[in-house]
Amino acid sequence: MALTGVLRPGHVSIRVLELEPAVKHYRDVLGLIEVARDAQNRVYLKGWDEQDHSSVILREADEAGMDYMGWKVDSPATLKKLAADVEASGLATDLSWVPAGELLATGERFRFTVPTGHVMELYAQKDIVGNNCGTDGQDVNPDPWPDNLKGIAPSRFDHCLLYGDDLDGTVKLFMEVLGFGLAEKVCLSENKDFMIGAFLSCSNKAHDVAFIRQPVKGKFHHASFELRSWEQVLRAGDILSRTKTSIDIGPTRHGITRGETIYFFDPSGNRNEVFAGGYIYYPDKPPITWYDESLGPAIFYHDRKLNEAFLSVFT
Structure with a gap:
């Protein structure tokens, strides 16, 4: 389809x-x-x-x-x-x-x-x-990639993660009006119907946009860019180190979306991510549910614990 x-x-x-x-x-x-x-x-x-x-x-x-x-x-x-x-x-x-x-x-x-x-x-x-x-x-007898790429060289802009207060209203708009599917959600263990995070897809990706409930309006957590492999994510870490770019966290893996990832900052403090992996999403796939008590492995599967700066720093 x-x-x-x-x-x-x-x-x-x-x-x-x-x-x-x-x-x-x-x-x-x-x-x-x-x-x-x-x-x-x-x-x-x-x-x-x-x-x-x-x-x-x-x-x-x-x-x-x-x-x-x-x-x-x-x-x-x-x-x-x-x-x-x-x-x-x-x-x-x-x-x-x-x-x-x-x-x-x-x-x-x-x-x-x-x-x-x-x-x-x-x-x-x-x-x-x-x-x-x-x-x-153009796409006539193409090579696998072009010459003269610089730096980390992601193939595409992939998604954003955004912070805001009215998560319910935004999820309702994206799902019921724009036709997105809910691939994954994070809920309170004491109130399983109360979402604190929603990962929404309009395609076959694990997410095209994600929203986290926070008592703020219109905040930007990160823009993410796609790489081809875990090896490319590790290479990104090397490039970030040798260019003295401020690294937030990683390389590591997410539990949510299963993506392999590294986060870093632009000179203005905006967070970037490059990632690889994940899974294929179809609209008939039931949403994956995480609870707040498991946020550690949900966000950083290897460390299995939260990083406070990752959660609290945004622009």
Whole structure:
């Protein structure tokens, strides 16, 4: 069955305190490809195997964090339908249409704020630039990967983990309006119906976005990028060490999603993750449930204990 509706996370706009040190980090250490800069001095980057124009937008600001997360849908008709559904649900606020071209190479976007305070947007069109693996950069007789990759070199932007207060409202919007599935959840052992974490998928991935219940609005825990193997995650650790990049935790494994991971910070304090592994998710798969008493192995399967800084540091 083909994916329909919301296809995948398409882009994330990240606020940074100083633009050029951030560009150096995301381009030379993380290893994204710089694609363009616009008249607003925003910098556009992409993973090497992403076909679309860009997936990460950097903007200099006085406060670090996430401006918004964008979701690509399968058609302009779906964009209009989902926009109407979001509006009719009453679950979102600050609804607006952003005209085509406001973001380089991107069609019109429908923007809204979810109950946890995060700004989301849906769009149907973004220019395809290819991945430089085949003839003329397109998928004609392609090689497995392009030449001249830098740094860690993830293949794509994969997901975000976000902190906010109204977890229930946000999960309701993503599941009942946007059609996401609940792959995994974290609940209180003393109240098994009370979720403190939700891992949501619009595809076959273990998650495309995750939300953690915290008494804050609109906070950004991390943006994650996909690698091909555990060996690549270990290599990422070596690159982070030799470039003196601030490492948060890892390499290690998650219990939740089964992913192999390492976390680190950009120069503005925004957390990044590169990961490999996980499992294939289908909509008929029952959600995996974790309880708060097992949060140690749920988050860090090897240590089997919580890391307070990992839980409390966000932008």
